[in-house]
Amino acid sequence: MVTYLAEIAPTSLVLVVTGSLVMAAQWEARLSDLAVDVRLVNRASAALALLENPSSPRQGVLITTYERLRNGPSRQALADVRPGLVILDGPKSPGADDLAVLARARSVIALLTTGQQDAWAGWPVLASVLPNQLRQPSRAVTVMSFTLTPHEVDLRKAALALLRNDAPRTPDQRLYQSVSLPSLHAQMLRLAGRAEKNGDAGNELWTVLDAIEDFLADDDRLAILVRTVRLASRVSSPSLVVAPTTADMVYAADALGRAGMQPAASVSASTSRAERRAALGALRPGRCVVTTPVMDELWSELPSGATVIILPTTDDDVLLGEILASTADVPGLQFVKLREA
Incomplete structure (x- = not known):
């Protein structure tokens, strides 16, 4: 893909849209060696710089997220962009703003996981990579199954x-x-x-x-979560519980509190960046923090030896991949993924 972009970007604008700032930053790092302008549209200042430009960019690479494509200053800044190529990294299904961008593009490539293919049925398959062809993460992930009544x-x-x-x-x-x-x-x-x-x-x-x-009570999912956090506490490992939504976060935090393991902090989209960093700082041996997937570039600040517990989400493989990639230099991390049996 990088080789292909190296051929396209010098003469045509490429727009890359990803699911998170972590993935956007990884795209920027991978494309930084290209002999073209690579810009990450990740905050208001970057969007304003595009808006202040009297003409839309006609070559190079713009990288943003689905959230920023659909909301805020970035949406306005990208409204008139006419890319030669759009790369959608892990889209669920095209929304109205996504379709508007696709309509302006000459070519579109969607990078999909197996579970996302149905929403894009009818698109020609350019390439397929089997699971056993993917590079496996160097760290083992323990899968814990729970049962629904x-x-x-x-x-x-x-x-x-x-x-x-x-x-x-x-x-x-x-x-x-x-x-x-x-x-x-x-x-x-x-x-x-x-x-x-x-x-x-x-x-x-x-x-x-x-x-x-x-x-609503302590179901099997929470029983396994409590047991996993307790085991980590016994070996003095800090635990970070990653819940997919605020409701799941509150539910998990309440269950841990009732079990005598009150989280040191709870983090959601409404938590400021400074508070998120402080929450990671509260991950002392034997303590736990519960968060939604909002840490972005702060994943790399996890303390060594921590246990990361991921509650079920429809995108848990994508989320796990982002965390694994972002914490590659953090030693001693243990990963546990809860999965419905």
Whole structure:
């Protein structure tokens, strides 16, 4: 891919869109040796620099994230860009802003994992890499399986059905980021609020909400999480629990607190960068911190010997890959991934 970009970028603009700032920074590092201008559009100042330019760039490489393509100053700065090539790194499915960029591009390449192929069915496959051809991470990842009860499965199906019915009215919701009951409950509460405001809240919605609230307790997933953190504590290893959503983070933190292992900090998108760094600093031997996947470039500041526990998310392999790549120079890390059996 780098060789191909080296041929394209000197005469045509290439736009690379990734799922996180960590991946964007990795693209920038890999392309830094190209004899072209490589710009990372990762903050307001970079977007403003593009806006202040009287003409849109016509060659080189621009790198940004899906979040910045869809929101804030970066969205405005990239609105008039007409790339010769767009590379979508790990897209779930094309949103409205993504489609607008694709319509302006002469060529588009989507880099997909196996689970993402259905959303892009019909696209020609340029190349395929089998799992056994991929370079395996040098550090082992322990997979811990948990079991859902039949009642949990039924509640999840009912909640997903209601949320999917509402999806056309809320296209920005991250429905598939996590399908845990705490996350689905939080999304359904937002749905109920909108329905009440519009006067169309149905009995089925409240019935499912009440059933989830009655069920929410220490399930098998949390039992395994508590046991894993306790084992790490016994060997004086700090633990970082990575939850896919704020609801999952709160649920995990509460469970750890009830088990006598109150997290030293809880981190989410509303936590400032300084507070996130301070939270990592609180990872002392035997202590734990619970976070959503917002650490970005701070993953590399994990303390040596820490245990990283990743709660289930639909993108857990992508997330794990980002963390592994970002912590390559941190010695002694242990990785545990919880997975539904």
